[in-house]
Amino acid sequence: MFRKMASQTYSLTSRIPLNNGLSMPHIHLGVYLTSGRETSTAVRHALEAGYRAFDSAQMYHNEREVGSTILDYLQKHPDLKRGDIHYTSKLASNSSYDVVRKSIKKSVQECGLGYIDLFLLHSPYGGPKARLDSWKALEDAVDDGEVKVPGVSNYGEKHIAELMESNPRIKPAVNQIEVHPFNTRSKLTQYCKDNDIVVEAYAPLARAYKMKDKTIVALAKKYGCTSAQLLVRWNLQHGHVPLPKSVRKERIIENADISGFVIDEEDMKKMDSLDEYLVTDWDPVDAP
Numbered sequence: 001m002f003r004k005m006a007s008q009t010y011s012l013t014s015r016i017p018l019n020n021g022l023s024m025p026h027i028h029l030g031v032y033l034t035s036g037r038e039t040s041t042a043v044r045h046a047l048e049a050g051y052r053a054f055d056s057a058q059m060y061h062n063e064r065e066v067g068s069t070i071l072d073y074l075q076k077h078p079d080l081k082r083g084d085i086h087y088t089s090k091l092a093s094n095s096s097y098d099v100v101r102k103s104i105k106k107s108v109q110e111c112g113l114g115y116i117d118l119f120l121l122h123s124p125y126g127g128p129k130a131r132l133d134s135w136k137a138l139e140d141a142v143d144d145g146e147v148k149v150p151g152v153s154n155y156g157e158k159h160i161a162e163l164m165e166s167n168p169r170i171k172p173a174v175n176q177i178e179v180h181p182f183n184t185r186s187k188l189t190q191y192c193k194d195n196d197i198v199v200e201a202y203a204p205l206a207r208a209y210k211m212k213d214k215t216i217v218a219l220a221k222k223y224g225c226t227s228a229q230l231l232v233r234w235n236l237q238h239g240h241v242p243l244p245k246s247v248r249k250e251r252i253i254e255n256a257d258i259s260g261f262v263i264d265e266e267d268m269k270k271m272d273s274l275d276e277y278l279v280t281d282w283d284p285v286d287a288p
């Protein structure tokens, strides 16, 4: 399995297949905690560097800036089409069917992109009824062309099982969770893979808290890459989709420049063994 993954090439143009027959880029730019102006600059730098996927959310308050920067770029580059870009947003709170339906429409309006490629329920908070009602609203948004691909975020095994047992018309294609060598979530990621759900890895750089970890530094030296590149590559070789965030042009370029090396099996295991369940933000995977 590992060999198959490792022999695959990863780049800003490579894509991962989804369970609904569509696909999406392997690497996305994250835009959490970036202000309006910072967001526009980061998205522009990323587009210029070749990124074609962007991870926003209602809670980030920058859906408008991501969308308008993409539209502006498309206007200046007529060789690129809306369909070449993959845009993600997420529902702030699970709620009743009607509230969620309206909220998704508002997100579509905010970004100005005509539709949202991937829309996620941001967390399992809110309890079983709100989760399942929100999912029904998301299914209908897919039917109405507002969203191409539906998914979830911060869902633990029990939340995914609950959704599957409700016999959804459309299955989730993605679960976006915190994953890096210091929080591997190996049981949950395996469960997602077994259910044909792609794992998107948030905080793939462990929020830069571990750039100087001695194992990471030694391996980065061995592979002639930076700590950030090693961390991004580790997630890709596990079959995940990393969402590295930076507002700096040189780092945006650096974080996606990961095609020149392959981490060998032994070093992948060494990195796996760094797991200390490090949570860099919130941790809703056990929510009731």
Ligand SMILES: NC(=O)c1ccc[n+]([C@@H]2O[C@H](COP(=O)([O-])OP(=O)(O)OC[C@H]3O[C@@H](n4cnc5c(N)ncnc54)[C@H](OP(=O)(O)O)[C@@H]3O)[C@@H](O)[C@H]2O)c1
Pocket: 029, 030, 031, 032, 033, 055, 056, 122, 153, 154, 176, 177, 201, 202, 203, 204, 205, 206, 207, 208, 211, 226, 228, 243, 244, 245, 246, 247, 248, 251, 252, 254, 255, 280, 281
């Ligand atoms: N679904 C969820 O609940 C959830 C939660 C958290 C995050 N996310 C998504 O995942 C994305 C990534 O997660 P994250 O933003 O929390 O953390 P991250 O991508 O792991 O790390 C971002 C931090 O690393 C720094 N950094 C970036 N590139 C670097 C490099 N090459 N060398 C050294 N430092 C570097 C950034 O600073 P600079 O910007 O100054 O470069 C920033 O402080 C988010 O932006 C968001 O889209 C989702």
